[in-house]
Amino acid sequence: MRLNYYIMVAIFLCISTAGEAQQRHNVDGAFFDRVSYKVAIGSKIGGSAPLPIPKEIRKVKGYSPHYPFFIGAKATHAIDSKWGVSLGLTFEGKGMNTKADVKNYKTSFNANEDPTANAKGYFTGRITTKVQNLYLSIPIQATYQVGERWSLQAGPYIAFALQKRFFGEATDGYLRNIEPTGEKLNITFAEYDFRESVRTIDVGMSLGTNYDFGQRYFALAQFDYGFNNIMKTGFESISFGLHNIFLNVGVGIKI
Amino acid sequence: MFKKIHILLLVPLLFLQGCIKDEPLEMEADIVAVHDVEDSFLMNPVLTNNKVVVYVKPGERDLTNYQLKFDLTKGATISPSSESIQDYNNDVIFTVTSEDGRFSKKYTVTVIETNQSSVPNEFLFQDFRVEESGIGTSYYQFFDVVYGQNFDNWGSGNYGFGFSFLGQEVNPEQHPTGVIKNSITEKTNLLLETKKTGPWGVMFGAKAPMAAGNLFLGSFNLKDVMKPLTATEFGRPFNRMPVSLEGSFNYKAGDELVERDASGTVLIPAIGVDSCDIYAVFYNRKELVARQVDVKNPVDYLDGYTIHNDESIVAVARLNDGSSTAGEGFIDFKVPFVFRKEVNENDLYAMDYNIAIVITSSKYGDQFKGAIGSKLIVDRIKINTK
Numbered sequence: 146m147r148l149n150y151y152i153m154v155a156i157f158l159c160i161s162t163a164g165e166a167q168q169r170h171n172v173d174g175a176f177f178d179r180v181s182y183k184v185a186i187g188s189k190i191g192g193s194a195p196l197p198i199p200k201e202i203r204k205v206k207g208y209s210p211h212y213p214f215f216i217g218a219k220a221t222h223a224i225d226s227k228w229g230v231s232l233g234l235t236f237e238g239k240g241m242n243t244k245a246d247v248k249n250y251k252t253s254f255n256a257n258e259d260p261t262a263n264a265k266g267y268f269t270g271r272i273t274t275k276v277q278n279l280y281l282s283i284p285i286q287a288t289y290q291v292g293e294r295w296s297l298q299a300g301p302y303i304a305f306a307l308q309k310r311f312f313g314e315a316t317d318g319y320l321r322n323i324e325p326t327g328e329k330l331n332i333t334f335a336e337y338d339f340r341e342s343v344r345t346i347d348v349g350m351s352l353g354t355n356y357d358f359g360q361r362y363f364a365l366a367q368f369d370y371g372f373n374n375i376m377k378t379g380f381e382s383i384s385f386g387l388h389n390i391f392l393n394v395g396v397g398i399k400i
Numbered sequence: 401m402f403k404k405i406h407i408l409l410l411v412p413l414l415f416l417q418g419c420i421k422d423e424p425l426e427m428e429a430d431i432v433a434v435h436d437v438e439d440s441f442l443m444n445p446v447l448t449n450n451k452v453v454v455y456v457k458p459g460e461r462d463l464t465n466y467q468l469k470f471d472l473t474k475g476a477t478i479s480p481s482s483e484s485i486q487d488y489n490n491d492v493i494f495t496v497t498s499e500d501g502r503f504s505k506k507y508t509v510t511v512i513e514t515n516q517s518s519v520p521n522e523f524l525f526q527d528f529r530v531e532e533s534g535i536g537t538s539y540y541q542f543f544d545v546v547y548g549q550n551f552d553n554w555g556s557g558n559y560g561f562g563f564s565f566l567g568q569e570v571n572p573e574q575h576p577t578g579v580i581k582n583s584i585t586e587k588t589n590l591l592l593e594t595k596k597t598g599p600w601g602v603m604f605g606a607k608a609p610m611a612a613g614n615l616f617l618g619s620f621n622l623k624d625v626m627k628p629l630t631a632t633e634f635g636r637p638f639n640r641m642p643v644s645l646e647g648s649f650n651y652k653a654g655d656e657l658v659e660r661d662a663s664g665t666v667l668i669p670a671i672g673v674d675s676c677d678i679y680a681v682f683y684n685r686k687e688l689v690a691r692q693v694d695v696k697n698p699v700d701y702l703d704g705y706t707i708h709n710d711e712s713i714v715a716v717a718r719l720n721d722g723s724s725t726a727g728e729g730f731i732d733f734k735v736p737f738v739f740r741k742e743v744n745e746n747d748l749y750a751m752d753y754n755i756a757i758v759i760t761s762s763k764y765g766d767q768f769k770g771a772i773g774s775k776l777i778v779d780r781i782k783i784n785t786k
Binding site for chain 1: 498534
């Protein structure tokens with residue numbers, strides 16, 4: 146239900162921006178004369194991944210995206226015939242399901258009932274991870290018209306997580322207590338849930354291109370890279386940073 | 401169309417796979433197996449994180465000039481070297497270093513040559529020490545002294561109980577298996593108490609919200625937290641014909657009987673009253689091993705799943721009534737071994753049979769049913785033999 150609500154809000158925002166765009170387009174001479182509006186929708190592929198892939202991850206056994214969509218609107222102010230600056234609003238999913246074999250993966254677990262009971266050690270075995278985050282992103286981009294049809298966009302974005310989910314299982318392995326020489330504790334199946342540790346704000350950089358076809362339509366491809374670890378500072382259960390890295394592909398319309 | 405999408409999904413997977421770094425050097429430093437250069441082991445060596453105990457057949461080898469071969473974690477090194485000649489009349493310390501050189505661990509290797517069983521006939525529970533678990537807990541470990549030599553004959557669930565409090569310090573008195581000073585005799589007695597486990601007792605898929613105090617002849621080796629009954633490896637080699645089991649104890653059942661619920665993680669009230677249990681199982685170890693023809697690493701012990709019903713069981717002696725005893729004093733019991741099978745005397749003298757004594761403060765503790773606070777105090781246990 147919450148999800149539906151967010152989608153409604155996003156669609157409403159897109160439509161109202163578009164509506165506003167049409168009104169203002171006709172105002173003479175002023176700032177808004179040089180502003181154009183676009184809406185776009187599409188799919189994406191990527192994940193919340195460590196970069197580079199740490200040596201603890203031995204084998205990626207499976208991957209599928211989760212919530213692979215975005216829907217957004219953008220207002221672009223033309224500075225001259227080539228350059229412009231744009232401000233947008235995008236509602237998007239950033240999620241994935243992965244299954245990986247890890248070796249000597251340094252981690253810590255908290256027992257739910259007692260946060261003081263903190264087990265630390267090295268896990269070897271299989272880890273499945275399910276990330277299901279929804280963000281409302283605000284990209285600010287410089288745009289550059291390369292040719293008649295092609296344009297490039299680049300700039301930072303700030304994203305606010307509307308839904309945070311990060312959970313999974315550790316299976317078919319063992320934990321060495323504290324150090325790799327510590328007591329060996331076999332783990333056939335253990336669930337974890339780190340939703341509390343997902344950051345609400347994600348800041349990153351986008352780099353993309355648009356290709357116009359027809360009068361009003363365009364195709365787009367955009368690469369997003371999150372600068373910050375998606376997990377909060379002090380989160381120790383995963384010893385490396387996870388970054389939102391996604392490639393978006395979609396179509397849009399100029400209003 | 402869907403096929404195409406699948407192929408598209410494969411691209412990042414292959415990309416990710418391509419980014420995977422070379423296998424790092426091993427960080428672990430374990431002795432994973434112990435071999436005799438010739439085959440003179442009496443039973444499978446007992447291997448823990450810091451100890452190796454090897455039982456060799458009597459009279460076959462010269463322990464002052466003895467070689468053991470160690471299998472290690474890939475790439476690890478051992479000092480002194482594997483197969484080096486050592487005087488195993490005393491414990492020998494080996495240091496294993498991981499392949500990456502960052503981690504090392506010391507092992508104490510004990511070789512026991514037994515022409516007699518390491519298991520005496522009578523147990524007074526006067527010999528115990530405080531054992532460091534390696535996971536921040538310390539607990540009482542009972543042993544027997546036979547002909548001046550110490551034998552770690554006894555196992556208990558103390559290690560597993562400590563594990564349920566992982567990350568916290570747990571002292572010996574907080575564990576379910578311990579000792580109590582008898583105010584009249586001034587001696588120490590064995591004290592077993594049923595307790596609630598810590599938060600990890602029901603984590604990692606473990607379903608052990610409680611732990612009965614227990615002590616048994618054998619080893620405790622927590623292989624899989626989801627199957628705690630495989631951790632109790634019951635039995636030690638025994639070469640005398642058992643006739644009866646006797647002893648003295650005092651038992652006070654806890655107030656409220658509880659059991660774990662269907663989820664396995666929560667204790668709920670149960671109908672009835674708790675009782676203790678003391679029993680001995682005499683079984684044919686050789687037959688047990690011989691039966692596992694298709695098994696790569698056959699086990700030579702009975703565990704919590706098989707202790708009552710395995711085909712290798714020859715005789716059982718079990719306390720008739722484990723309910724609360726009157727007053728503070730001890731009551732005596734004596735029960736015969738009831739034989740299910742014939743005993744081959746030659747095999748018996750060659751120590752092909754094992755005996756397990758199991759003592760617990762909650763009879764159904766293995767099913768996680770009992771009363772928190774049930775206390776069993778044992779003054780002595782004796783196996784009468786022929």
